[in-house]
Amino acid sequence: xxxxxxxxxxxxxxxVAVSRANFATWFKDTSxxxxxxxxxxxxxxxxxxxxxxxxxxxxxxxxxxxxxxxEVRSVQYIIQAPLVRQKPIxxxxxxxxxxxMQTKSSVPATQLGFKDFxxxxxxxxxxxxxxxxxxxxxxxxxxxxxxxAVLSNLGKVYNPLFIYGGVGLGKTHLLQAIGNSVVQxxxxxxxxxxxSERFSNELVNALKQNTINTFKEKYRDCHLLIIDDVQxxxxxxxxxxxxxxxxxxxxxxxxxxxxxxxxxxKSISDIEERLRSRLEAGVIIDxxxxxxxxxxxxxxxKAKEKNIDLYPEALEIIASLIQTNxxxxxxxxxxxxxxxxxxxxxxxxxxxxxxxxxxxxxxxxVTQSQVIKIVAEYYDISDKSIFDRTRKTxxxxxxxxxxxxxxxxxxxxxPTIGEKFxxxxxxxxxxxxxxxxxxxxxxxxxEEDIRRIxxxxxx
Ligand code: ADP
Ligand code: MG
Numbered sequence: 495x496x497x498x499x500x501x502x503x504x505x506x507x508x509x510v511a512v513s514r515a516n517f518a519t520w521f522k523d524t525s526x527x528x529x530x531x532x533x534x535x536x537x538x539x540x541x542x543x544x545x546x547x548x549x550x551x552x553x554x555x556x557x558x559x560x561x562x563x564x565e566v567r568s569v570q571y572i573i574q575a576p577l578v579r580q581k582p583i584x585x586x587x588x589x590x591x592x593x594x595m596q597t598k599s600s601v602p603a604t605q606l607g608f609k610d611f612x613x614x615x616x617x618x619x620x621x622x623x624x625x626x627x628x629x630x631x632x633x634x635x636x637x638x639x640x641x642x643a644v645l646s647n648l649g650k651v652y653n654p655l656f657i658y659g660g661v662g663l664g665k666t667h668l669l670q671a672i673g674n675s676v677v678q679x680x681x682x683x684x685x686x687x688x689x690s691e692r693f694s695n696e697l698v699n700a701l702k703q704n705t706i707n708t709f710k711e712k713y714r715d716c717h718l719l720i721i722d723d724v725q726x727x728x729x730x731x732x733x734x735x736x737x738x739x740x741x742x743x744x745x746x747x748x749x750x751x752x753x754x755x756x757x758x759x760k761s762i763s764d765i766e767e768r769l770r771s772r773l774e775a776g777v778i779i780d781x782x783x784x785x786x787x788x789x790x791x792x793x794x795x796k797a798k799e800k801n802i803d804l805y806p807e808a809l810e811i812i813a814s815l816i817q818t819n820x821x822x823x824x825x826x827x828x829x830x831x832x833x834x835x836x837x838x839x840x841x842x843x844x845x846x847x848x849x850x851x852x853x854x855x856x857x858x859x860v861t862q863s864q865v866i867k868i869v870a871e872y873y874d875i876s877d878k879s880i881f882d883r884t885r886k887t888x889x890x891x892x893x894x895x896x897x898x899x900x901x902x903x904x905x906x907x908x909p910t911i912g913e914k915f916x917x918x919x920x921x922x923x924x925x926x927x928x929x930x931x932x933x934x935x936x937x938x939x940x941e942e943d944i945r946r947i948x949x950x951x952x953x
Pocket of ligand 1: 629634662664668820821
């Protein structure tokens with residue numbers, strides 16, 4: 495396997511397992527520069543990244559690489575100036591640390607063991623999401639209260655519980671915290687967490703492999719079923735049908751169902767009415783964007799959790815400038831911490847403001863579906879045909895452009911992009927992204943096309 499392909503595959507696994515903020519921070523601008531005699535050399539942009547990868551992620555990186563290339567015995571990290579290195583896989587748009595800095599930093603030398611990424615195979619829950627680390631403020635207190643009520647009256651009140659809100663606002667955290675608490679209180683309770691996309695994929699596989707009964711049993715036999723990001727049931731008739739029966743079975747047996755979604759049941763398009771009415775049958779609660787006090791509480795708590803020692807005003811500045819969501823708050827906190835370690839000094843308020851303002855993304859409210867629609871319009875094909883399984887250039891190019899834009903501008907993950915485009919594998923999305931990216935460099939027409947498409951959704 496070629497170096498680039500190997501790293502693409504390994505890094506896709508890593509991306510799924512680590513938080514977005516950590517991924518963006520530590521895996522940006524990395525590549526495999528050499529793979530010889532069982533030793534893989536990974537190019538990293540600076541000493542800081544080298545230290546973190548070595549000290550924190552090494553085991554995990556090695557494991558991911560060996561999944562695809564079992565003959566690899568060890569991995570080493572080599573600092574390379576960005577120009578020398580080949581195409582980095584992680585986008586340039588991610589937050590960057592000035593490359594020229596080389597101060598000694600002090601990364602805690604504890605390896606993040608597999609535990610940190612470990613998802614319980616039975617429940618699909620990640621133990622890191624707990625109520626203890628979930629900060630409650632006015633923006634999410636209703637959702638939190640409902641979660642607690644569900645916890646103490648499983649299947650009896652608020653059934654189903656439907657929580658919705660924008661990206662990075664804590665839906666997954668809250669849902670998983672419910673699951674983890676239920677298991678903690680009573681080991682005999684069967685709990686399952688699954689995203690709607692995976693539910694759909696598993697169903698497709700079960701149908702192919704004639705294991706549909708096992709599939710049915712798996713999801714109809716639990717005390718608590720958690721379905722994350724249920725909006726992706728949209729347009730999937732077969733999945734909706736199967737889930738409808740799953741729901742009824744669980745519900746009639748008095749078992750609890752919890753949903754999250756990025757929008758209310760009413761706003762989910764292409765969904766059967768009978769299923770929509772089930773989603774609406776219990777309690778529907780939204781999580782809004784955190785206000786300043788909550789943002790501050792979250793930054794303070796994350797700093798403490800991660801042993802990040804920043805002075806109070808620094809935390810306040812982060813909380814006041816980063817207003818989008820909690821994931822961004824975490825990312826910004828990491829970044830400020832990193833830079834101050836790099837420079838080996840305390841950053842002034844002005845310096846912090848400067849760093850943050852460079853990285854505050856312009857809010858784009860466009861959705862993946864809108865991007866697809868705009869791309870299809872631009873290339874004058876119907877937006878349905880963009881999903882067709884065809885190799886015709888007039889469809890393939892728009893499809894790849896749409897995938898590229900969703901990745902680049904909406905920060906979609908490869909697995910969700912693949913899924914969005916008709917259940918394709920994440921490597922397809924990765925390939926499309928890379929292809930457009932490469933072509934952009936030598937094809938001014940394509941560059942112009944993309945600029946115009948962007949104008950349509952950015953204006
Ligand atoms: P969503 O599923 O809504 O997109 P996540 O649950 O993945 O968002 O949250 C994004 C990140 O923010 C996660 O790292 C999560 O632990 C953290 N987070 C979200 N809400 C809270 C909260 N109320 N308190 C502490 N951390 C939170
Ligand atoms: Mg989520």
